[in-house]
Structures are given as structure tokens and as C-alpha cells.
Amino acid sequence: MKQGFDNDKYLKMQSEHIKERINQFDNKLYLEFGGKLYDDFHASRVLPGFEPDSKLRMLMQLSDQAEIVIVISAVDIEKNKMRGDLGITYDVDVLRLMDVFKDRGLYVGSVVLTKFSGQSSAVTFKNKLEKLGIRVYCHYEIPGYPSNISLIVSDEGYGKNDYIETSRPLVIITAPGPGSGKMATCLSQLYHEHKRGINAGYAKFETFPIWNLPLKHPVNLAYEAATADLNDVNMIDPFHLEAYGETTVNYNRDVEIFPVLNAMFETIYGESRYKSPTDMGVNMAGNCIIDDEVCREASRQEIIRRYYDALNDLLDGTETEDAVYKIELLLKQAKVTAADRKVVAAANQRAAETGGPCAALELSDGRIITGRTSDLLGASAALLLNALKELAGIPDEVHIISPASIEPIQALKTNYLGSKNPRLHTDEILIALSSSASTNPNALLALEQLAKLKGCQAHTSVKLSSVDLKIFKKLKVQLTSEPKYETDRNYHLG
Numbered sequence: 001m002k003q004g005f006d007n008d009k010y011l012k013m014q015s016e017h018i019k020e021r022i023n024q025f026d027n028k029l030y031l032e033f034g035g036k037l038y039d040d041f042h043a044s045r046v047l048p049g050f051e052p053d054s055k056l057r058m059l060m061q062l063s064d065q066a067e068i069v070i071v072i073s074a075v076d077i078e079k080n081k082m083r084g085d086l087g088i089t090y091d092v093d094v095l096r097l098m099d100v101f102k103d104r105g106l107y108v109g110s111v112v113l114t115k116f117s118g119q120s121s122a123v124t125f126k127n128k129l130e131k132l133g134i135r136v137y138c139h140y141e142i143p144g145y146p147s148n149i150s151l152i153v154s155d156e157g158y159g160k161n162d163y164i165e166t167s168r169p170l171v172i173i174t175a176p177g178p179g180s181g182k183m184a185t186c187l188s189q190l191y192h193e194h195k196r197g198i199n200a201g202y203a204k205f206e207t208f209p210i211w212n213l214p215l216k217h218p219v220n221l222a223y224e225a226a227t228a229d230l231n232d233v234n235m236i237d238p239f240h241l242e243a244y245g246e247t248t249v250n251y252n253r254d255v256e257i258f259p260v261l262n263a264m265f266e267t268i269y270g271e272s273r274y275k276s277p278t279d280m281g282v283n284m285a286g287n288c289i290i291d292d293e294v295c296r297e298a299s300r301q302e303i304i305r306r307y308y309d310a311l312n313d314l315l316d317g318t319e320t321e322d323a324v325y326k327i328e329l330l331l332k333q334a335k336v337t338a339a340d341r342k343v344v345a346a347a348n349q350r351a352a353e354t355g356g357p358c359a360a361l362e363l364s365d366g367r368i369i370t371g372r373t374s375d376l377l378g379a380s381a382a383l384l385l386n387a388l389k390e391l392a393g394i395p396d397e398v399h400i401i402s403p404a405s406i407e408p409i410q411a412l413k414t415n416y417l418g419s420k421n422p423r424l425h426t427d428e429i430l431i432a433l434s435s436s437a438s439t440n441p442n443a444l445l446a447l448e449q450l451a452k453l454k455g456c457q458a459h460t461s462v463k464l465s466s467v468d469l470k471i472f473k474k475l476k477v478q479l480t481s482e483p484k485y486e487t488d489r490n491y492h493l494g
Contacts, residue, residue: 001364001455004294005049005285013284015061018205021282022065022169024273025201028193030186031282033174034206038100043207045478046222046299047285048455055205059172060104066170067109068101070094071180074113074122083177087470091125093176098134109166110135114181117141137162139181139188146184146260153267158191178230183257187264194268201273202265204254204280209234211248211278212286218299218334220249225306225330228323240276248278300336301457301478307331307338308480312463315483341480343459346370348482351461357486359383361458361477363391373423376406379460380468381429387456388433391449392442400443401429401436426471453477462486 022029035043037055044052051057059066073081076090083093098108111129113122116138126136139161142152151157164171164185171189173182186202193200208223220234237250239258254277261280265272274280289295307327313319331337338344346360350370359379360370369390371383385400394400409428413419424432436443454476463481464472472479 001048002291002294003049004289004291004298005047006288006290007049007051007054010050010054010285010288011058011061013287014055014058014282017282017284018058018062018170018203019065021201021203026199027169028171028198028200029169030171030173030189030200030202032182032186032202032204033172034182034204035208037172037174038097040207042222042226042302043285045305046219046302047289047295048298049290050285055207056100056104056106059106062170063105063107065168066172067107067166067168068172068174069110069112069164069166069185070097070108071112071114071173071175071182071185073180074116074119076177076180077113077122077125078119080121081177087466090176090180091121097174097176107168108134109168109171110137110164112137112139112162112164112181112185114139114185115141135165137164139185146257149260149263149267153191153264158188159195161188161192163192164189178227183261187261190265190268199269202280203282204277205282206254207283207285209249209251210286211237211250211281211283213249213289215249216333218296218303221330221334222299222302222306223251225303225327228306228310228326228330229319231326237276237278240278243275248276250277250281254280300334301341303327303330303334304336304338304341305478305480308483311483312481315463315485341457341459342368343457344480347459347461357460357462359458359460361387361453361456363387363456364452376403376410376423377429378421378423378425378468379462380426380464380472381424383458384426384429384453384471385433385446387453388446388449391452392445394442394446398442400440400446401432405432405436425465425467427467430471450475 039052040055041052043050072090072094081090094111101108111134113126113136116122129136142157144151173186175182190200190202209220213220215234215236224232224234233252234249235252235255237248237255240246240248258277262272310319310324310327314321314324343360343362346368347358350358350360350372354372356373357379358370358372360368361383362368369383369387371379371386373379374382389400406424409424409432410422414422433443433447437447456477458472458477458479460481463483463485
């Protein structure tokens with residue numbers, strides 16, 4: 001895959017820039033991390049060369065100065081809010097993130113429950129964390145937030161929140177997902193630190209939109225597509241333009257909240273160091289793009305993928321038509337259509353020819369591989385086998401898994417496990433392939449090609465089961481599906 005982003009340059013430049021920002025304050029900086037601190041797959045897709053754990057690796061260079069505070073909304077805990085990309089609830093993701101950070105040698109200082117009002121699920125989670133020896137702090141909803149500044153910046157506002165005890169100069173405020181209350185947590189700490197005579201600072205690390213790329217650059221449009229359900233809109237930062245005569249890009253929520261933030265800074269400190277939302281940011285990603293056209297094309301493809309995701313979510317009832325309409329507009333602005341995704345036509349054409357579900361995958365060299373549904377295999381399982389055989393140079397007519405070894409698995413599924421579908425899913429075909437590898441050299445050779453599927457594009461003519469979706473994700477295949485079910489039944493088993 002072509003690279004459009006210099007990850008090593010990014011790690012060095014970003015860590016140095018954050019050190020400079022720490023030194024601008026009393027050796028205490030609260031850094032709000034927007035987006036995902038770990039496994040940022042969106043960034044890796046639109047900026048080829050950006051590693052999903054780049055931000056975490058960058059922080060590892062500051063590990064002796066940094067501690068992490070994880071923020072989670074008590075309201076989200078009560079609602080069992082899910083991370084769509086991982087399929088786990090936010091509270092479970094807090095535990096996962098803590099393990100990830102600790103495994104990388106990063107210090108996790110505490111967890112903060114925001115919007116806390118005694119929710120039973122949040123209390124249960126708090127007790128669980130404390131039994132694990134984790135410090136937990138509670139922050140509360142403030143009437144009139146964020147407009148009633150005189151109440152917010154007072155002992156009856158931020159003053160009622162628990163003071164988070166920290167011990168290092170750089171405090172990373174992160175969360176499982178958006179709307180968790182990261183910014184409010186930072187501002188609450190500034191208030192408490194100021195009362196203790198510490199002139200702590202605040203900065204924001206938000207990868208997207210990239211402030212020094214054009215407003216309608218496909219990378220920035222792809223960010224809008226990714227947040228279509230949040231109604232985020234990229235816009236020129238009017239405060240930065242007025243203060244410096246320089247055009248930069250930010251997004252509507254940061255621009256809208258800036259006058260309030262500025263007023264809060266002035267109330268706490270007597271003055272504000274920042275003249276614009278762009279001033280608050282520390283993101284250096286835009287300076288590390290080495291091939292603009294590669295990033296543009298990757299972002300165009302991401303917008304198409306987001307469009308298909310929105311269509312499938314609409315089919316499930318988890319998304320609104322407004323989000324679909326918004327991404328359709330972004331497709332027009334990026335001057336692309338679904339036809340610009342090669343695997344879409346390949347899968348749908350094969351489906352029309354065979355009269356059943358089909359799938360297509362584009363290898364890194366541009367070759368298109370397809371798979372169809374058969375008595376033994378689902379279309380996705382057939383596609384995986386065909387792609388691995390192609391990569392291994394194994395002729396199509398050569399069996400790398402004996403049909404005789406598949407039949408007992410089908411019998412197990414239907415006779416003992418209650419499945420109505422005898423065809424093998426992707427996970428089952430990979431297990432069967434692994435079993436065959438011990439006695440069949442071709443099976444072993446095919447299995448060794450799995451890593452080469454990373455970053456490949458795929459499309460299926462019908463909506464996939466959750467099992468197949470998870471396997472494609474684990475293989476890092478960038479998948480889209482037509483927004484229609486394989487059958488006309490009302491209940492669709494995941």
C-alpha cells in the first residue's frame with residue numbers, strides 16, 4: 001500500500017510540541033485528547049502510514065512526565081453505551097484501556113465519573129474500580145452549563161466536583177468515546193488548581209479536522225463523514241482569522257464553545273492566553289503528510305465506506321436518514337460515488353450472475369478476487385479462501401481444505417448447535433484451514449498469506465453476520481456491504 005504519512009516524523013514532532021506547551025504554564029498541563037488515544041483506525045485509513053497506536057507511542061516518549069485520567073459519563077454507563085467499532089460497552093472499554101496503557105508503561109492515575117447523580121450502574125462500576133485499587137472521582141452536572149459562567153466557575157459549580165489528585169506535569173484526559181465530559185473535567189481541574197495557587201494550563205489534542213489543511217480537503221471531509229451522527233461541521237476558525245489573518249480549520253462545537261471557554265479562562269485567571277480554538281490545539285499531523293494525493297484518495301474511499309455504514313445502520317434502525325443525507329452531500333463535495341469503489345461493482349455483478357450472495361476483495365496490486373455462496377461456504381468464507389489461494393499462487397482447482405473435512409463441521413452446526421445455516425462462516429473456514437495446515441503444505445502456504453490482507457478493500461452484496469464482520473475487522477480488511485439482508489425473514493441472527 002502506498003504511504004502518504006510519515007509516522008516517525010509525527011512521533012518526534014508531536015512529542016516536542018507538547019513539551020513546549022507544558023513549559024508555557026506552571027509545569028502543569030491538562031491535555032484533552034479528542035478521538036481515540038489507542039487504536040485510531042480512522043486516522044490510519046485516511047492517512048496511510050499513520051499507525052493506529054501512534055498517539056499512544058508518542059505518549060510513551062513522555063511517559064516519565066505523563067499520567068492518564070480516564071473520563072466516563074455516568075449517563076453512558078447507565079445506558080450501556082457501546083463502542084461501535086469494538087462492540088463493547090464504555091465501562092468495559094475503560095478497563096480495557098487501563099490494561100493497554102499499563103502494558104505500554106504509562107501511568108493511569110484515576111477514573112472520573114462525569115454527570116454523576118447516583119446512577120445505580122455507575123455506583124456499581126465505581127465500587128468495582130475501587131475494589132481493584134483504582135482511585136475514582138465524581139463530577140456533577142451544573143445547572144445552566146456551559147452558559148452560566150458565574151455559577152460554573154464558583155464553589156457551587158466546579159467547586160462541588162471532586163479534586164483529581166495528580167502527580168505529574170502532563171495530565172492526559174481521555175475517554176472511551178465522545179460526549180464523556182473531557183473538556184469539563186479539564187476546566188474543573190483548572191479551577192481547583194488555581195485555588196491551590198497553581199497556574200495550570202489547558203490544551204486540546206484533536207487529530208481531526210486537520211487545522212492546516214483546506215476546509216474541503218478530503219481528509220477533513222472524511223472526518224465529517226465519520227461524525228455525521230453528531231452533526232459536526234468543519235468550518236473556518238473565525239477567531240483565528242480575526243486575530244492573525246490566517247485561515248485555519250476547526251469544527252463547529254469548538255468554535256461555538258470558544259467564547260464560553262475564553263470567559264471561563266478570564267474568570268479563573270483574569271486573562272486568557274488563547275485567541276482562538278486553533279490556538280488551543282497541539283496537533284502536528286498536517287505537517288507530516290508526505291504524499292497529499294495518496295491521503296486524498298484514501299479519504300475519498302473512507303467517505304464511501306462511511307456511506308455504506310450509514311445505509312446499513314439505517315437498515316438496522318440505529319441511524320437516521322439525516323446522517324445518510326449528510327454523507328451523500330459529502331460524496332458530492334469530494335466528487336466521488338460508490339462506483340469509485342471497485343469492489344462494489346465486482347461483488348454486485350457476480351451476485352447478479354449467480355443469483356446469490358457474493359463478495360469481492362481488491363488485493364494491494366489491484367487484482368479483484370470474488371467469492372460466491374455455495375452449499376459448503378458462505379460468500380465471505382469463499383472469498384477468504386480464494387484470496388489466500390491467489391496470494392499463495394495455488395491453482396483454483398486445487399482443494400486446500402477437503403470437502404470431506406467440512407461436512408462434519410456442518411453436521412455439528414446443524415445437528416447439535418441448532419444452526420439453520422450449514423454453510424461455514426469465515427471464522428470456521430479459518431479454523432478448518434488451520435487444521436488442514438498440519439498435513440497439507442498448500443493449506444499451510446495459504447494460511448501464511450493472511451497478513452497480506454491487511455488494508456485490502458472488500459464488499460459484499462448482502463449484509464454480513466456479526467461473526468464475519470468481526471473476522472474482517474481482525475484481519476484489518478476495509479469492508480463495506482450492500483444495505484440488504486440475505487433473506488426476507490424478520491429476525492436476522494447475528
